[in-house]
Amino acid sequence: MQIETPSKTSISFEDFKTEVLKDYKIAVTSRECSLLGRREVLTGKAKFGIFGDGKEIPQLALAKAFKNGDFRSGYYRDQTFMMAIGALSIENFFAGLYADSSIENEPMSGGRQMGGHFGTHSLNEDGSWKNLMLQKNSSADTSPTASQMPRLLGLAQASKIYRNVDGIEAEKFSDNGNEIAWGTIGNASTSEGHFWETINAAGVLQVPMVMSVWDDEYGISVHARHQTTKENISEILKGFQRDEENKGYEIIVVNGWDYVALIEAYEKAAEIARGSHAPVLIHVRELTQPQGHSTSGSHERYKNEDRLAWEREFDCNVKFREWVIQNNFSTQEELENIDQEIKKQVRDGKKAAWTACTQPMVIKQKELLPLLENAAKSSDKKDAILSLKNELAKIKDPIKKELLIAARKSLHYLIRSKSDAKTQLIDWIDAYTSESQSEFSSNLYSESKHNALSIEEVKPTYSNEARLVDARIILRDNFDKIFETYPETLIFGEDTGKIGDVNQGLEGLQNKYGSLRVADTGIREATILGQGIGMAMRGLRPIAEIQYLDYILYALQTMSDDLATLQYRTKGKQKAPLIVRTRGHRLEGIWHSGSPMGALVHLLHGIHILVPRNMTKAAGFYNTLLEGDEPALVIECLNGYRLKEKLPNNFGKFKTPIGVVETIKEGTDITLVSYGSTLRLVEEAARDLEELGIHAEIIDVQSLLPLDINKDIVKSVEKTNRLLVIDEDVPGGASAYILQNILEVQNAYLHLDSKPQTMTAKEHRPSYGTDGDYFSKPSAEDIFEKIYGIMNESDPEQYPALK
Ligand SMILES: Cc1ncc(C[n+]2csc(CCOP(=O)(O)OP(=O)(O)O)c2C)c(N)n1
Ligand SMILES: [Mg+2]
Numbered sequence: 115m116q117i118e119t120p121s122k123t124s125i126s127f128e129d130f131k132t133e134v135l136k137d138y139k140i141a142v143t144s145r146e147c148s149l150l151g152r153r154e155v156l157t158g159k160a161k162f163g164i165f166g167d168g169k170e171i172p173q174l175a176l177a178k179a180f181k182n183g184d185f186r187s188g189y190y191r192d193q194t195f196m197m198a199i200g201a202l203s204i205e206n207f208f209a210g211l212y213a214d215s216s217i218e219n220e221p222m223s224g225g226r227q228m229g230g231h232f233g234t235h236s237l238n239e240d241g242s243w244k245n246l247m248l249q250k251n252s253s254a255d256t257s258p259t260a261s262q263m264p265r266l267l268g269l270a271q272a273s274k275i276y277r278n279v280d281g282i283e284a285e286k287f288s289d290n291g292n293e294i295a296w297g298t299i300g301n302a303s304t305s306e307g308h309f310w311e312t313i314n315a316a317g318v319l320q321v322p323m324v325m326s327v328w329d330d331e332y333g334i335s336v337h338a339r340h341q342t343t344k345e346n347i348s349e350i351l352k353g354f355q356r357d358e359e360n361k362g363y364e365i366i367v368v369n370g371w372d373y374v375a376l377i378e379a380y381e382k383a384a385e386i387a388r389g390s391h392a393p394v395l396i397h398v399r400e401l402t403q404p405q406g407h408s409t410s411g412s413h414e415r416y417k418n419e420d421r422l423a424w425e426r427e428f429d430c431n432v433k434f435r436e437w438v439i440q441n442n443f444s445t446q447e448e449l450e451n452i453d454q455e456i457k458k459q460v461r462d463g464k465k466a467a468w469t470a471c472t473q474p475m476v477i478k479q480k481e482l483l484p485l486l487e488n489a490a491k492s493s494d495k496k497d498a499i500l501s502l503k504n505e506l507a508k509i510k511d512p513i514k515k516e517l518l519i520a521a522r523k524s525l526h527y528l529i530r531s532k533s534d535a536k537t538q539l540i541d542w543i544d545a546y547t548s549e550s551q552s553e554f555s556s557n558l559y560s561e562s563k564h565n566a567l568s569i570e571e572v573k574p575t576y577s578n579e580a581r582l583v584d585a586r587i588i589l590r591d592n593f594d595k596i597f598e599t600y601p602e603t604l605i606f607g608e609d610t611g612k613i614g615d616v617n618q619g620l621e622g623l624q625n626k627y628g629s630l631r632v633a634d635t636g637i638r639e640a641t642i643l644g645q646g647i648g649m650a651m652r653g654l655r656p657i658a659e660i661q662y663l664d665y666i667l668y669a670l671q672t673m674s675d676d677l678a679t680l681q682y683r684t685k686g687k688q689k690a691p692l693i694v695r696t697r698g699h700r701l702e703g704i705w706h707s708g709s710p711m712g713a714l715v716h717l718l719h720g721i722h723i724l725v726p727r728n729m730t731k732a733a734g735f736y737n738t739l740l741e742g743d744e745p746a747l748v749i750e751c752l753n754g755y756r757l758k759e760k761l762p763n764n765f766g767k768f769k770t771p772i773g774v775v776e777t778i779k780e781g782t783d784i785t786l787v788s789y790g791s792t793l794r795l796v797e798e799a800a801r802d803l804e805e806l807g808i809h810a811e812i813i814d815v816q817s818l819l820p821l822d823i824n825k826d827i828v829k830s831v832e833k834t835n836r837l838l839v840i841d842e843d844v845p846g847g848a849s850a851y852i853l854q855n856i857l858e859v860q861n862a863y864l865h866l867d868s869k870p871q872t873m874t875a876k877e878h879r880p881s882y883g884t885d886g887d888y889f890s891k892p893s894a895e896d897i898f899e900k901i902y903g904i905m906n907e908s909d910p911e912q913y914p915a916l917k
Contacts, residue, residue: 134443135452137198137373141170141431142453144194146460147207148405151229155409159468160211163409164230166193168402169328171430172368174198175376176326179384180296183289185652186252187266188298189259190230191328195298199250201234204463205470214471215553217685223254224553224685231255235687236651241562241743243653245286253651254684256675259333260299260306264641264672267312268648268656269295270323274391275654279630281601287653294387295648297325302333302341308640308672313395315641317354317362322387324380324394328370330401335416348397356392364394370401371433402429472511478546479512485539486524492533499524514550518543557686558720559744566722566742567823571771574730574762585729586755588762589619592733595766597627600655600740605695606633607642607659616661617697617755619729639668643694647677650690655740663698663749664708670717677745678720691743693736694721697750699791699842700891703882706752707891709790709875712847714747715818722746722772723819725789730759731816734770741769751791773823774816777830781811784836784868784901787827787852789815792842792892799897806913808905818848821855828860835867836904842891845874868908873900 148165155163166173169191177198180186186195196202202222209220210229217224222233233254238244253265276284277291299309304327316323327347331338338345348367356362364386368379376398383394402425406413414422426432438444444452483503490499506512506520521543528536559565596603605620611634614621624632635642639660646658660666666673673694680690699709715723722739724746726732732750739746762768778793779800788796793814800810811830815821831837837856839849849872856862857870873892880890905913 131443134438137174138434138438138444138449139452139456140174140194140198141434142456143204143460144170144197145431146456147193147204150460150464151207151211152405152409154208154211154464160229161213162228163211164190164228164407165405166191166230167404168330168425168429169370170194171373171434172326172328172370172376172398172401175373175380176296176298178377179380180250181293181384182250183247183287183293184250185269185293185295185648186232186298187262187269187295187648188232188252189255189262189300189303190228190257191300192232192298193230196232196252201250201252202232204460205467208464208467209471212467212471214467215550216470216474217687219467219470221687223683226554226683226685227255228257231257231683233684233688235684237687237689241560241564241686241689243286246652247286247289253648254680254688256679256683258671258675259303260308261672261675262297262299263306263308263312264644265647265651265676266295266297266323266325266644267315267319267321267641268645268650269652270316270321270393270648271319271645272649272652272654273322274319275604275630275649277391279601279604279628282654283602284653291322291391292388294322294324294384297323299325299327300333301327301329301331301338301347302336304347305333305341311638311641312644313351313354313363315636315638315645316393318636320361320391321393322391324383324387324396326396326398328401329397329399330403332403332407332413332417334407335413337416348395351395354395361392364392365397366394367397367399370398371428371430373434373437400428404429468511475512475514475517478514478517479506479509482517482521482542483507485535485542486520488535489524489528489533489539492535493528493531495527498527514546518547518550521546557684558682560681560689560742561686562743564741564743566739566744566746566772567820569738569741569769569771571774572734572737572764572767572769574734574768575764576760577763580760580763582758583761584756585759586617586619586621588729588759589733589750590614590621590623591761592736592765593620593623594626596736596740597623597631599766602653603655603657603740604631604633604649605657605659606635606645607695608635608637608661610634610659615659619750619755639665640672643669643672643677646692646694647672647680647690650692650745651688655691655693657693657695657736660694660696662706662752663696663710664705666694666696666714669694670714673721673747674717678718680720680745682720689743690745691739692745693739694745694747695736695750696747697752699749699751699753700880700887701752702887704879707880707887709842710847711818711841711843712849712851715848715851718747719819720745721819722817724748724770724772724817726750726770726816727790727793727814728754728757728759730762730768731770733765734768735772737766738769738772746772749790753791770816772817773820775822775824775826776814776816777811777826778814779810779812781809781834783809783834784811784838784904785827785830785834786810786812786838786840786901787815787856788812788840789818790842792840795892795894796840796897798894799901802894802898803901806902808901808913810901815852818851821852822860825860827856828862828865831856831860831862832865835865836908837862837866837868837870838873838901838904839871840873840892840897842875842880844877845872847874849874868904871900871904873897
């Protein structure tokens with residue numbers, strides 16, 4: 115018998131039945147994992163659980179339409195989808211719940227993220243790209259609601275670039291841009307700004323993005339009436355619907371328990387998105403949460419009896435089962451057998467995951483117990499150590515912390531003893547700590563041979579008749595060389611395209627390289643950043659431009675939560691070598707001269723933060739970064755574009771090293787450490803001080819993250835014995851961060867004859883106008899007087915008080 119399947123292609127009843135039963139098994143497996151997962155938390159084996167129950171069936175439909183090369187950017191409900199694409203086994207699921215720190219057992223994040231945060235591996239062991247076209251891909255989830263949205267835009271836009279830009283080596287990433295980026299989000303999370311910004315941007319850009327909203331009417335306890343106008347996201351998005359005259363979205367509404375309608379909906383969406391690159395929104399309604407939001411609390415507290423009864427009836431797995439039986443794909447009895455078989459599989463998988471997770475520590479426990487026993491013998495606190503040992507012996511499946519507590523506390527009782535047993539214990543503690551620490555702390559930055567720190571400096575070279583030019587010309591000509599050399603590079607931002615950025619650093623380049631590679635965007639910093647992340651995750655080399663440093667705060671959440679954590683949260687299995695270009699520090703007024711570098715440094719560990727003092731240095735950073743495989747933020751000096759710099763003749767080749775400081779003036783009396791625009795004032799003050807016989811040494815840190823990896827600043831302090839750090843941030847901002855490094859990491863306190871100090875802007879934002887600047891930020895006079903004060907204090911005779 116031939117039947118019409120939802121896909122409209124007629125296949126045999128038997129084939130379709132096989133497909134349906136396969137789906138049934140995945141749905142039941144996923145549900146059983148959720149049910150057992152909750153029990154594991156309630157019995158204390160796992161700390162927290164957030165599961166995909168009630169959302170199984172739409173995810174099966176999504177998985178059917180999902181092809182190799184496609185990408186998902188979603189959230190914690192998507193376990194069924196991950197199982198359906200073969201990326202999440204029962205064992206993997208429980209390993210996530212148990213925070214198994216082995217990336218083999220827990221491939222999503224090596225235990226770094228809570229279960230329910232999914233991702234696939236884009237990188238080989240050596241950090242190079244896998245062939246993403248041979249697998250189904252999921253970008254790594256993050257917990258903040260809607261944080262998956264900005265990245266989703268970029269994942270979709272990459273297809274557009276691959277389809278329309280010639281000359282890019284695309285084999286591992288794209289087949290003529292046919293790949294879809296599939297987003298998922300909960301109904302309540304559509305209230306976030308990121309959702310709206312992304313929806314609008316994808317409509318403007320016309321990229322192959324299929325956005326699913328899993329609508330269960332709630333966001334934890336808060337009902338849709340408090341979340342969404344008209345309580346209906348597809349209704350209020352109707353203005354985005356495309357028609358004959360206008361491009362826009364295709365909007366599809368479907369019930370989450372209707373297997374056939376869901377398959378049709380996803381097939382239709384895929385066809386539209388792949389074919390025409392139009393974005394699609396699928397509003398999946400009438401979903402449920404059989405066990406409530408998460409393992410913290412129960413939904414009986416906020417759902418009434420009617421709702422709970424409705425959820426039981428419309429549970430998508432229940433409805434699917436009814437449909438399977440009604441349509442004679444199986445019988446009640448057969449399904450019961452399948453259910454029983456799956457229950458056993460899940461139980462077995464759970465046990466296997468627990469054993470795999472705990473076994474390494476059981477082995478370590480066996481190693482440690484005799485060491486403690488021996489150590490006790492050589493101690494006058496024998497009983498205390500034996501008691502620690504006996505407590506440890508009682509623990510059936512110890513965790514690393516319990517092992518180390520027993521070992522380290524025992525060592526505290528051995529301070530005055532000397533024995534081989536003590537030495538052995540120390541060796542065990544050191545080895546186990548370092549081995550375990552890297553399981554939790556590796557991969558914040560790239561560990562591949564292309565990491566940015568291993569890229570060597572190449573100095574700019576100049577011809578004899580090198581002209582002095584406006585500094586922006588150096589950026590422009592260097593970008594020109596970059597775009598010519600690397601077809602996979604592209605830059606985009608507000609006013610970036612047609613006019614070539616607000617300071618003309620890209621003048622004429624859109625004409626030369628096209629409006630996809632040098633592009634204007636809407637005013638939407640978070641999704642400019644997201645475009646960059648998503649495209650970088652698919653092998654392109656985007657440069658996302660944030661017009662002014664002051665506006666980076668709009669993108670900061672995405673930079674901090676997504677970009678900065680990506681390598682870390684995937685234990686090195688995904689990367690986004692995105693360059694963020696912006697301009698800042700000193701110009702005019704509260705929102706055009708901020709320099710919140712401390713705030714950025716603190717939030718962006720995982721991203722290199724570079725603060726070039728001029729445009730040659732900045733251009734050199736871009737050249738370095740494009741050879742590396744890491745994300746970075748480059749802050750050009752806003753007041754530096756029209757200053758004159760000498761025109762190099764090796765554009766695209768000269769490279770500014772990352773993490774390396776530069777001494778820009780030598781001196782013997784005091785070390786001045788600064789960066790960016792402030793340096794020019796420091797230089798002015800130092801020139802004036804020379805006339806009084808004070809010889810200051812000036813160091814440009816150039817790179818705030820990482821900072822002075824060669825520990826060069828202390829070498830200067832050794833010589834001068836005095837230290838002042840100057841910047842335009844608030845007191846206690848980046849200057850304090852720099853000082854902490856010099857004193858604590860570089861031990862400069864050993865060489866100081868004067869109190870080490872910082873000089874910063876005032877606590878408030880910089881006021882407008884020249885006087886506003888003068889009274890808000892350090893001036894050359896302030897710097898002069900500060901330094902002079904330090905010299906006066908050290909030698910009042912030679913340097914009598916100024917006042
Ligand atoms: C930015 C942010 N705010 C709050 C939270 C806490 N939180 C986690 S899930 C959630 C509700 C999300 O509801 P919805 O989007 O409808 O997804 P559902 O869980 O119902 O599938 C909230 C408030 C968070 N993770 N991130
Ligand atoms: Mg919800």
